Amino acid sequence: MKSHKTIHRSLRNLLVAMLAVLPAAVSAGPSGQAMSFTCAGCHGTDGSSVGPSMPAIAGMDPEVFVDAMKAYREDERNASIMNRIAKAYSDEQLKEMGWFFASQRLRLFPQPYDPVLAEQGARLHDEYCEKCHEKGGRPGDAGTLAGQWMPYLHYSMEDFLDGKRKWPRKMKRKVDAAIEEAGDKAIPALVNYYGSQQ
Known part of the structure; x- marks a missing residue:
């Protein structure tokens, strides 16, 4: 049976190890996929929009995505709510989201046309x-x-x-x-x- 001192030392070492790892985990932040969930309501869960006034963003070139989001963030592109949404993300987060959507397969839906x-x-x-x-x-x-x-x-x-x-x-x-x-x-x-x- 472990002594009280041994248990106390083990817990202390575990706490120190957790504190050492914590800054890296916090600085890593959420993944591009996790952040993309905020886009799902309008652009679909994988970026293939099912709403006729919302663009599909699956398969989009990541630089095009980032440029568009920065334009919204700087109020340089006409938007209903995208300018407010874009302001919530850093440049690095926009890149992560851009790469996530670029990796998604674009699904197209039939629509009537002339x-x-x-x-x-x-x-x-x-x-x-x-x-x-x-x-x-x-x-x-x-x-x-x-x-x-x-x-x-x-x-x-x-x-x-x-x-x-x-x-x-x-x-x-x-x-x-x-x-x-x-x-x-x-x-x-x-x-x-x-x-x-x-």
Whole structure:
């Protein structure tokens, strides 16, 4: 049977060991997956949104995710609540979340679209958008367009056109050229094309 002194020494050593490990555990913080749970209500548990006004973020390039979150945090991107949510995270936490969502498989959901407009949108995409949004807008370093919910795409384009969202490099020139070619049908055509991609 262990003496009282031996038990006391063992407990003291255990406490010292725990105190030595505690700072590392605390500084590690929650994982990207754990932090992603706050996004699940709008963007789905794995980043594949089931709500038509919310973008899917599964498979998103982590730098695109971080840039978007920083823009929300700095109130440089039009948002309903994302600017408040983004302010809660450090740069390192945003990177962790970005890598988590990048590792998730994007699940797309069928949605109704106009096939005539989608065909016109495919031609406009090939002419004006494919260079940055490769493979028909599949996930890449310019974001994900293919299969995104059409209402979300429509609202996003409205924000760009109304000056509520900063244009990425070269995008305004390309969009203006598409509108010059197809008029008022350019944006609906592109939205229907991307919405048709499953």
